[in-house]
Amino acid sequence: DAKTTQPPSMDCAEGRAANLPCNHSTISGNEYVYWYRQIHSQGPQYIIHGLKNNETNEMASLIITEDRKSSTLILPHATLRDTAVYYCIVRSGGNNRLAFGKGNQVVVIP
Amino acid sequence: EPEVTQTPSHQVTQMGQEVILRCVPISNHLYFYWYRQILGQKVEFLVSFYNNEISEKSEIFDDQFSVERPDGSNFTLKIRSTKLEDSAMYFCASGDAGLVDTQYFGPGTRLTVL
Numbered sequence: 491d492a493k494t495t496q497p498p499s500m501d502c503a504e505g506r507a508a509n510l511p512c513n514h515s516t517i518s519g520n521e522y523v524y525w526y527r528q529i530h531s532q533g534p535q536y537i538i539h540g541l542k543n544n545e546t547n548e549m550a551s552l553i554i555t556e557d558r559k560s561s562t563l564i565l566p567h568a569t570l571r572d573t574a575v576y577y578c579i580v581r582s583g584g585n586n587r588l589a590f591g592k593g594n595q596v597v598v599i600p
Numbered sequence: 601e602p603e604v605t606q607t608p609s610h611q612v613t614q615m616g617q618e619v620i621l622r623c624v625p626i627s628n629h630l631y632f633y634w635y636r637q638i639l640g641q642k643v644e645f646l647v648s649f650y651n652n653e654i655s656e657k658s659e660i661f662d663d664q665f666s667v668e669r670p671d672g673s674n675f676t677l678k679i680r681s682t683k684l685e686d687s688a689m690y691f692c693a694s695g696d697a698g699l700v701d702t703q704y705f706g707p708g709t710r711l712t713v714l
Contacts, residue, residue: 522700524702528643531637531689531708531710532707532708533604533691533693533705533706533707533708534643534691534693534705535705536702536703536704536705539700539702577643586648586656586701587633587645587648587656587658588635588643588645588693588703589645590635590642590643590644591642592642
């Protein structure tokens with residue numbers, strides 16, 4: 491799997507948009523960008539994924555650059571409950587493992 | 601909303617004992633996974649399972665580990681002879697069989713080996 495690079499931590503203001511960056515410069519053409527988060531010691535929670543188009547769901551938006559070498563996860567209105575470790579993972583489709591890195595510890599501040 | 605469930609939530613065992621961790625995947629999913637997370641460390645892949653056989657396993661998944669789907673609804677992870685270093689959170693995940701298999705995780709079982 492291609493590797494990703496995320497900042498180790500960041501703070502976000504409650505009620506503001508949180509923009510979480512991820513670099514994946516070695517991503518292959520058939521690899522998707524997945525985002526998960528883990529709140530404390532709970533199971534990882536799926537957020538969103540995309541291949542090359544921008545995606546939006548009820549949780550977040552995913553912006554992928556045209557060259558696909560980086561992406562940004564946007565939490566439109568951060569709440570205290572969004573405090574978590576966020577993982578950006580690239581993975582090809584099908585029955586393949588998710589390779590978790592250390593992620594980005596996001597703290598939402600009141 | 602359907603979800604993956606796991607039992608027990610916490611298992612305490614003595615070193616050398618066998619443990620079975622249980623998972624009920626989302627009902628229409630066909631891909632199944634086990635991951636673990638040692639306290640303070642990354643989530644690590646153990647094994648994936650499809651069509652009643654292992655499709656991939658990591659170097660962690662040695663002969664002490666086995667998986668089974670005994671009855672079409674449960675998915676189990678067995679550790680034959682537990683070691684202290686097996687203490688971790690164990691997460692089950694399941695995914696559908698579409699082109700893009702999005703994995704959904706259970707809440708985990710905390711295994712403590714004494």
